[in-house]
Amino acid sequence: MRIELTDDPAAFRTRDWSDVVAADPAGTLFHTPAYLKLWWEEFGSGSLLLAAVLDGDRTMGACGFEIVQGQLRFLGGFDVTDYMGPVARAGLEASVADQLMSALADERWTGADLRGLPVESRWFSAVDAAARARGWEVRQEEDGIAPMIELPGVAEAYLQGLPAKLRHEIRRKARRLAEESGGYRVRWSTPQTVAADLDRFVELHQSSPGPKGRFMHAGMEIFFRRLGEAFLPLHLFHLAFIEVDGRDAAGAIAFGFKDTLSLYNSAFDREFGRLAPGMVLVADLIRGAIESGRTRFDLLKGDLEYKYRFGATPRPIGRLLLSRH
Incomplete structure (x- = not known):
């Protein structure tokens, strides 16, 4: 597999990864290029970075990022996008995470604040492991609860x-x-x-x-x-x-x-x-x-009492803070 990075917003359309979102058990509407394109057009404030992991011409994984004042973030911000991060065809989470972290090593950022990863999903551990494999310091924190x-x-x-x-x-x-x-x-x-x-x-x-x-x-x-x-x-x-x-x-x-x-x-x-x-x-x-x-x-992020009146159970959402020296 190989990876392509671009800062061209046209890639939301030309490198459409909707089928990958559909194939990923953790994929949500928030991960689709259509949603992220809309979010970027309204709220994007940093430098756009779209990543596609390819096998030949077939997209196997994808992720949107932005770099804001030297900080790497998943595309989607901190206010309106409940789930963020990579998507991949089932079973490729570790390989795609490794490809992403390897490519990001060459980008200009000093720290990363990667939010919106359900702790139960494979992505939380896969991104954590891929970052540590590069010698980066990783700190796990909570990014809220989604009942x-x-x-x-x-x-x-x-x-x-x-x-x-x-x-x-x-x-x-x-x-x-x-x-x-x-x-x-x-x-x-x-x-x-x-x-x-x-x-x-x-x-x-x-x-x-x-x-x-x-x-x-x-x-x-x-x-x-x-x-x-x-x-x-x-x-x-x-x-x-x-x-x-x-x-x-x-x-x-x-x-x-x-x-x-x-x-x-x-x-x-x-x-x-x-x-x-x-x-x-x-x-x-x-x-x-x-x-x-x-x-x-x-019921998405927000650990509010009323949500539990419907029989919901808490689902922790994780946050990975990365720093490299």
Whole structure:
């Protein structure tokens, strides 16, 4: 195998590694060239570096990096991309990691902050070992927790598998919302409604107090709109609302990729806060994920208490800090 490095953003298209993401058990939407190209165009601030590991003309592995003020990072930043790092065809993680670290030895960086690697994945240990093999100092740290739900094949089995207290709470919240509001429905954005629906989602987000409300600044709003434009037609981006009496009481954005539905972002109308429409919406998303044949519901990074009310288990995400002398 050989490796090609380029700083040309055209390689997001010309060296499309989407099939490698699909083949990698750890590959997610965040690893796709389409997502990373969009992120780079909106938030990239350093020097771009795209790596492809090839066997002949066939791409066997790939990874996006940026170098910011001498620091090497996986492409995707620290705010909106939950999983980052290399992808490879199954079983090639160690070989691809070795190729990547070998090629990076010749690049201009003094330290590396490599985040977004699930500790359980082969990549965390493969990148660690490949860096140490070059004599670099490696320090492992935690990059947060991404709670995960393993889904059964039937929605009722999911509920029955929960502790009784959690099961009753989910049912009680849905019943209370229905009774006190006169009924509710879940609606999904379509290509025809997504622009207006994102208007409402942004409004709900910006009305939130504290950091959550400040998160949806103008640049972030553009990023979210571009995600919808790019991925909703491909059935990868899903925007859902709980509608109460003709009003959107809560909204959620989820990514559907391979066998996993991932809860990316959510917001709710404070006027309906006591009825917990956001919690009811998440429960409905889980039910829908099961009915569509998904096997996992990923609540992504953020070790928040509400996520465990749905039966999630903590999934540590790792961070590798590299230094070379």
